[in-house]
Amino acid sequence: MLMNVRNSLKSYFRKPYNVILWVLVLLLGYLTVIPLVSIVMDTFTVHSSEVMRLQGAEAGDLTLYHWNKVLADPVTSSKVFYEPFWNTIWISLGTCFVAILLGGLVAWLITRTNIKYKSFISTAFVLPYIMPSWTLAMAWLNFFKNPLVGGAPGLFTVLTGIQTPNWFAYGPFPIVIVQGLHYAPFAYILIGGILRNMDANLEEAATILKAGRARIFIKITIPIVMPAMLSTFLLVFSSSMSAFAVPQFLGAPVRFQVLTTQMYRTINGLNPGYGYVIALIMILIGVLILALNQKITGSRKSYTTVTGKSSNIALVNLKGLRTPLSVALIAVLLAICILPLISFAVESFVVAPGNYSPSNFSTVFWVGRGSVSIANGEPGILRNKYIFQGLWNSLKLSVVVAFIAGTVGILAGYAIVRRRGSKLSALVNNLCFFPYLMPSMAFGAIYLSMFAVKRGFIPALYGSFALLVLVGAVKYLPFASRSGVGAMMQLSGEIEEAGTIMGIKWWKRMTKIIIPIQKSSFLSGYLLPFISCMRELSLFILLVSPSTRILTTMLFQYNEKGWNQYANAINLLIVVIVVSCNLIVNKLTGASIDKGIGG
Amino acid sequence: MPEIILKNLTKRFDQFVAVDNLNLTIGDREFVTLLGPSGCGKTTTLRMIAGLETPTEGEITIGGRVVFSSEKGVDVSPDKRDVGFLFQNYALWPHMTVYGNIAFGLQNLKWPKDKIEARVRELLEMLKIEEFVGRYPSELSGGQQQRVAIARTLATGPKVLFMDEPLSNLDAKLRMEMRTELKRLHLETDSTFVYVTHDQLEAMTLSSRICLLKEGYLQQYEPPLEVYHNPANLFVADFVGSPNINLLQGVGNNVNLDEIKLDCGGLRMIFTPRSSSITLDRDQPVAVGIRPEYIRICTDGEKGKVQGIIYSTLPSGMETIVRIDIGGQQFTCVVFGGVDFAVDEVVEVDFDSQQNVLFDLATGKNLALGKLDIIR
Numbered sequence: 001m002l003m004n005v006r007n008s009l010k011s012y013f014r015k016p017y018n019v020i021l022w023v024l025v026l027l028l029g030y031l032t033v034i035p036l037v038s039i040v041m042d043t044f045t046v047h048s049s050e051v052m053r054l055q056g057a058e059a060g061d062l063t064l065y066h067w068n069k070v071l072a073d074p075v076t077s078s079k080v081f082y083e084p085f086w087n088t089i090w091i092s093l094g095t096c097f098v099a100i101l102l103g104g105l106v107a108w109l110i111t112r113t114n115i116k117y118k119s120f121i122s123t124a125f126v127l128p129y130i131m132p133s134w135t136l137a138m139a140w141l142n143f144f145k146n147p148l149v150g151g152a153p154g155l156f157t158v159l160t161g162i163q164t165p166n167w168f169a170y171g172p173f174p175i176v177i178v179q180g181l182h183y184a185p186f187a188y189i190l191i192g193g194i195l196r197n198m199d200a201n202l203e204e205a206a207t208i209l210k211a212g213r214a215r216i217f218i219k220i221t222i223p224i225v226m227p228a229m230l231s232t233f234l235l236v237f238s239s240s241m242s243a244f245a246v247p248q249f250l251g252a253p254v255r256f257q258v259l260t261t262q263m264y265r266t267i268n269g270l271n272p273g274y275g276y277v278i279a280l281i282m283i284l285i286g287v288l289i290l291a292l293n294q295k296i297t298g299s300r301k302s303y304t305t306v307t308g309k310s311s312n313i314a315l316v317n318l319k320g321l322r323t324p325l326s327v328a329l330i331a332v333l334l335a336i337c338i339l340p341l342i343s344f345a346v347e348s349f350v351v352a353p354g355n356y357s358p359s360n361f362s363t364v365f366w367v368g369r370g371s372v373s374i375a376n377g378e379p380g381i382l383r384n385k386y387i388f389q390g391l392w393n394s395l396k397l398s399v400v401v402a403f404i405a406g407t408v409g410i411l412a413g414y415a416i417v418r419r420r421g422s423k424l425s426a427l428v429n430n431l432c433f434f435p436y437l438m439p440s441m442a443f444g445a446i447y448l449s450m451f452a453v454k455r456g457f458i459p460a461l462y463g464s465f466a467l468l469v470l471v472g473a474v475k476y477l478p479f480a481s482r483s484g485v486g487a488m489m490q491l492s493g494e495i496e497e498a499g500t501i502m503g504i505k506w507w508k509r510m511t512k513i514i515i516p517i518q519k520s521s522f523l524s525g526y527l528l529p530f531i532s533c534m535r536e537l538s539l540f541i542l543l544v545s546p547s548t549r550i551l552t553t554m555l556f557q558y559n560e561k562g563w564n565q566y567a568n569a570i571n572l573l574i575v576v577i578v579v580s581c582n583l584i585v586n587k588l589t590g591a592s593i594d595k596g597i598g599g
Numbered sequence: 600m601p602e603i604i605l606k607n608l609t610k611r612f613d614q615f616v617a618v619d620n621l622n623l624t625i626g627d628r629e630f631v632t633l634l635g636p637s638g639c640g641k642t643t644t645l646r647m648i649a650g651l652e653t654p655t656e657g658e659i660t661i662g663g664r665v666v667f668s669s670e671k672g673v674d675v676s677p678d679k680r681d682v683g684f685l686f687q688n689y690a691l692w693p694h695m696t697v698y699g700n701i702a703f704g705l706q707n708l709k710w711p712k713d714k715i716e717a718r719v720r721e722l723l724e725m726l727k728i729e730e731f732v733g734r735y736p737s738e739l740s741g742g743q744q745q746r747v748a749i750a751r752t753l754a755t756g757p758k759v760l761f762m763d764e765p766l767s768n769l770d771a772k773l774r775m776e777m778r779t780e781l782k783r784l785h786l787e788t789d790s791t792f793v794y795v796t797h798d799q800l801e802a803m804t805l806s807s808r809i810c811l812l813k814e815g816y817l818q819q820y821e822p823p824l825e826v827y828h829n830p831a832n833l834f835v836a837d838f839v840g841s842p843n844i845n846l847l848q849g850v851g852n853n854v855n856l857d858e859i860k861l862d863c864g865g866l867r868m869i870f871t872p873r874s875s876s877i878t879l880d881r882d883q884p885v886a887v888g889i890r891p892e893y894i895r896i897c898t899d900g901e902k903g904k905v906q907g908i909i910y911s912t913l914p915s916g917m918e919t920i921v922r923i924d925i926g927g928q929q930f931t932c933v934v935f936g937g938v939d940f941a942v943d944e945v946v947e948v949d950f951d952s953q954q955n956v957l958f959d960l961a962t963g964k965n966l967a968l969g970k971l972d973i974i975r
Contacts, residue, residue, distance in 0.1 A: 201686040
């Protein structure tokens with residue numbers, strides 16, 4: 001009996017995927033579930049910074065104070081929670097609207113009409129998604145800043161003499177536009193994928209049955225892409241809900257708060273308990289959205305695409321509109337992709353902000369040695385050893401994080417797919433995806449509180465590079481495990497079994513058979529964490545110490561200090577690095593985070 | 600009534616010629632099959648007639664109305680051609696129930712609700728799918744989806760029905776069943792069927808005429824049995840029939856007035872054309888085609904014209920496919936009933952039919968049908 005148990009255990013753990021799954025359960029359980037528990041605890045305990053206000057309480061005491069203040073208190077709750085909450089909801093809905101409208105329209109134009117310059121449009125359109133989200137926000141400020149809030153006016157005002165009103169320059173309107181543009185490529189990739197894979201016969205069948213173009217669009221095309229649209233909606237909604245940089249850049253001047261900026265203020269300030277309550281609520285919304293998404297995609301109307309002869313789609317002839325529309329789209333794309341970069345370059349050379357006369361241009365912010373009159377003697381970017389340190393840290397961090405997340409993602413994908421259908425596999429799959437739902441800032445905050453002290457075998461990590469790596473790797477695991485699972489799903493199990501039969505060891509099977517076949521998908525699993533990490537701000541902002549500063553946090557600091565030229569220069573640097581990395585990897589291997597759908 | 604006429608129909612994709620100068624007349628209430636290997640242009644032809652693909656050149660007339668003409672600049676859109684189309688993958692709309700799928704075409708015609716309901720019921724009954732009326736396509740099996748697709752196509756009562764390999768996604772048993780149903784439907788609906796397939800058996804069993812295409816060229820357009828017994832060329836002979844026709848290569852010479860002497864490897868034969876006499880060049884390279892069922896293995900001690908050695912036997916119950924070595928050449932023959940020969944057994948063999956075909960090897964053209972005698 002005992003022997004039997006031992007033997008069956010032995011044969012169970014002789015299978016590599018079982019080992020991987022159990023290791024992942026333990027590891028991710030520790031790295032994602034414990035933080036969640038700790039965040040729940042944090043909402044019920046008194047924090048040291050709050051002792052002053054809670055009479056008779058000591059740090060660590062249990063209390064309902066935070067929940068009460070955030071959700072129920074008639075005085076504080078509206079300012080602390082409800083107002084930012086509704087702001088967040090409206091902003092996210094607006095973002096979804098802009099993103100889906102724009103992304104969907106471009107996807108339709110590319111896949112279903114005879115618009116010109118398809119490959120250029122398709123490549124350029126995904127750029128805003130590859131660039132850091134605040135790129136467009138900073139560009140917006142460069143152009144539309146007004147002096148009402150203080151500081152120098154933007155290019156637009158200088159060139160036209162028109163003062164932009166506050167609602168146009170700051171707050172919800174530009175946030176929605178900028179985030180909408182940032183997530184439009186996301187909608188474009190998802191909706192375009194569906195449109196491209198959608199069997200053209202479905203529409204042809206309707207044509208034969210005498211349905212007009214409009215009726216086909218309303219009755220056939222829209223309903224079929226609906227599930228994809230809804231998932232796009234939910235994903236964009238949750239992403240924009242947890243966005244921090246854009247609302248911070250564009251909302252702060254007019255004190256427009258959303259949940260993430262509120263969380264930053266509270267956790268970084270005197271009321272961490274409030275922040276943890278907000279974080280928890282955001283996680284709950286995230287879980288809700290995921291559940292909703294799964295319900296939609298798993299409904300009985302969902303379809304397995306029997307791919308037909310979709311190659312011969314009859315493209316809609318735009319006729320007279322073809323050229324104007326193509327040109328207009330190109331112009332918009334240039335305005336979104338190129339103009340911001342130009343504005344960063346320009347701003348980084350301007351000495352006194354707002355004055356664009358040639359005499360005011362200088363290379364001092366790039367190569368200056370640093371003089372007391374400018375920015376406290378901060379030397380120019382290319383001479384600044386802190387910038388180089390930040391750049392080095394950013395690259396090092398992104399490479400290490402991408403390596404860990406990507407590799408774990410491949411292994412996770414392999415094990416999840418091999419044991420597909422089992423409860424264990426489903427558990428690991430969900431654990432791998434869970435970090436996606438955690439707002440970055442909250443995630444950073446938890447890791448800060450969790451690993452500030454020695455925990456079991458893990459030493460105190462506060463201020464260390466290892467902490468950044470840890471939080472980054474866990475946070476970006478969802479991307480890598482998604483592409484790992486995707487790649488493994490396409491691979492028939494028999495391919496590996498053929499190797500097993502010939503007595504090839506597991507390690508060899510992975511490196512010689514499985515990974516080479518799905519090379520490009522797996523590489524995307526490395527590329528995505530790398531690029532996300534390169535441009536990540538909110539995840540690391542609470543965790544960096546002077547020695548572990550990275551480019552994005554430096555950008556944020558320069559921006560807060562009002563040293564615009566440095567911020568612009570660094571931003572240009574980040575965009576160039578991220579975009580060229582994507583380009584190089586894409587050219588070398590064919591892997592790409594945008595996996596262009598265009599023609 | 601709908602007669603479909605194709606005149607000089609050509610379709611080019613960039614450099615590639617999919618259909619080359621096709622001329623075809625499909626008569627009213629015919630069941631015509633476009634048959635050929637994959638990439639021969641049959642689906643393209645069908646889609647051009649339906650209006651889903653625009654021809655490069657030529658003219659298409661349906662029921663006396665020109666629906667496409669490159670010269671006159673006519674191109675009637677598919678919805679105005681009054682045709683039905685059954686897709687290979689059914690193309691059922693996943694977001695509509697069976698009822699919704701079938702009713703869609705009628706709704707487009709602005710039928711009143713009660714009439715739509717009645718028509719859909721009628722079709723559900725006709726195709727025996729009443730119990731699935733409220734289901735979504737993803738909840739149906741392949742065969743059921745197929746029936747829904749047929750019902751949807753028939754709903755508006757088109758007089759011309761196009762089908763693009765409709766049975767290729769079904770398993771063998773269902774395919775057999777649907778074949779019978781399609782043949783009945785053809786009679787019941789009283790309409791013209793144009794059917795695309797690469798399965799010669801399907802073409803043989805279903806159609807009133809087969810249109811055989813190869814690389815965009817029309818090879819032969821005749822009733823199935825005519826195609827089978829009198830193939831226009833080597834390609835047709837080889838493509839139609841299972842097991843394949845036996846093709847022997849050799850040289851031929853006129854010997855007597857009406858006789859041709861064939862030398863095929865170790866075998867020498869006399870070919871007597873059934874119809875008119877033919878004249879060959881001296882030692883003209885030819886091929887002779889012998890259908891497997893016309894090679895007879897003699898039993899009960901009967902003497903045949905020649906002896907053969909059994910290479911292998913494949914009994915399937917109703918018939919047995921036997922491979923025999925005769926004079927150093929391999930032949931396939933079919934024996935009715937389950938017979939099991941021993942490998943390497945020596946048997947007496949006879950060729951007894953008037954239906955052997957002589958081809959010119961250079962052009963592949965059919966020269967004559969005739970009788971074959973082996974010279975001992």
